[in-house]
Amino acid sequence: MLLKLNVKRLNRLSWLLAAIVGLIFYVIYLHNGPQKSLYSYTLLSFLGVALIGHVDVALMVLLSKRFSVKSKKFTLYRTLVTYPLSIAIYMLLWPICAYLALFQSPLWTMNLLLAFIGSGILMNTMVTIMHDSVLFYEYKLEADLEVEKLRASNAEAKNMLLKQQIQPHFLFNALNTLKALYNKDTLMADDYIVHMASFLRTAISEQGANLSTLKQELTFLNDYLEMQRMRFGHALQYNIEISEQEQELFSLPSFSLQPLMENALKHNNFTLVSPLIVNIRRVGEWLVISNNLQRKRVNVSSTHSGLANLAERYRLYSGDEVVIKSDENIFSVSIKLLRK
Known part of the structure; x- marks a missing residue:
């Protein structure tokens, strides 16, 4: 130098x-x-x-x-x-x-x-x-x-890697679900396509962005959850308890929430009798994403790269840690909201 x-x-x-x-x-x-x-x-x-x-x-x-x-x-x-x-x-x-x-x-x-x-x-x-x-x-x-430039470059590289990981896995499941829906309910399949198109449009248009508004992240997440709800029916339930005004005040690293939902779906059993219930709410300066814990008895292979990636990006952006809590009944992830 x-x-x-x-x-x-x-x-x-x-x-x-x-x-x-x-x-x-x-x-x-x-x-x-x-x-x-x-x-x-x-x-x-x-x-x-x-x-x-x-x-x-x-x-x-x-x-x-x-x-x-x-x-x-x-x-x-x-x-x-x-x-x-x-x-x-x-x-x-x-x-x-x-x-x-x-x-x-x-x-x-x-x-x-x-x-x-x-x-x-x-x-x-x-x-x-x-x-x-x-x-x-x-x-x-x-x-x-x-050093700061290297850290930012490292965060951006990891951010891009996470985005790229979303696409293949998501498309494989989405297309299989779409095929099944058209054989069962064409109207629901059409609605599924609308959400899938919105999801993909956001994923592609935001490729270069490191930060997104909380509103953008929740809109992106809502498309993903609606698609999963059509796939799993009432076995999946979710509540987003954040007002429109609050959503405009904060930012998050892009694609922070969707991997958390994917992780919850991957590691939990859920049926119509025992649904998976996801709650998203703001607690002070933190966004808390929690779900009832119904672990699968069969071990699911996972690299845990999504959660580790999110934790690393938060350390680089704000110096804060991602707080993970788990007991017999509830699993939750708390991430610090970034002021715009």
Whole structure:
């Protein structure tokens, strides 16, 4: 991953650091140094840090065109160039500040030379550390953004997989049911086709959508349940206890509810005497889907991918968990409603 330099932020940090260092030296000279050179030495400290900072930024921009900011070559060349330049900056600024301060002693001495070398090394190290903190912050932001993109892509891929899983299984059962209905009740078969067409139209038109309104999800689910009711008769009963107004307020990951119904039909026995009763209601910020539990005695093969997929998508979209509860009589799944 390439890291882009935030030049404006780095330069602003250079000016801020220069102002802080200049203020510190001003206070030191004010109490301990010669008053006639107070402003000259303060100016030397301020300009020195500011120039070192801007030179470091300019060099990083040049090096970033050839090397990755995180590469060893970038760090090596930056170090080899900025330290000598930092010392040179102080040595170039010194004659100007000495002239402004009416400096009477020899312009160049060994102690002054050592002081400039030490100042250049110290200030360049400080500037480098501060600039590196900005680079690290920018790198972290980009890394976090990349992780979020990967998580979103993963959620979308799983979402599309779930949608694709719906079609073959659904069509196989739907066509078999339709054939049986036409042999028994043509009017019901016609009604079945209407719901099947609506179901397929929604499934196809919403292929690219990750989120759907609660109303869209319930409409899609209602088509599915009506088709199953025609197939199983009064052995399947369902109640949706959510007002039209409430349905407009919330969203869900697309195709969240239909796999839950399919799961209930797959794992439960239901007859006219002991029907499967499904209830869908809103409890606060949660949508609760429950059914009476009448487990099949014969084990039904299942990968549980639908429920696992839904749970994973909810963690990615909202950070909430899908709450599953089961006792001897009731099985329920609670999913957090997402505010539009």
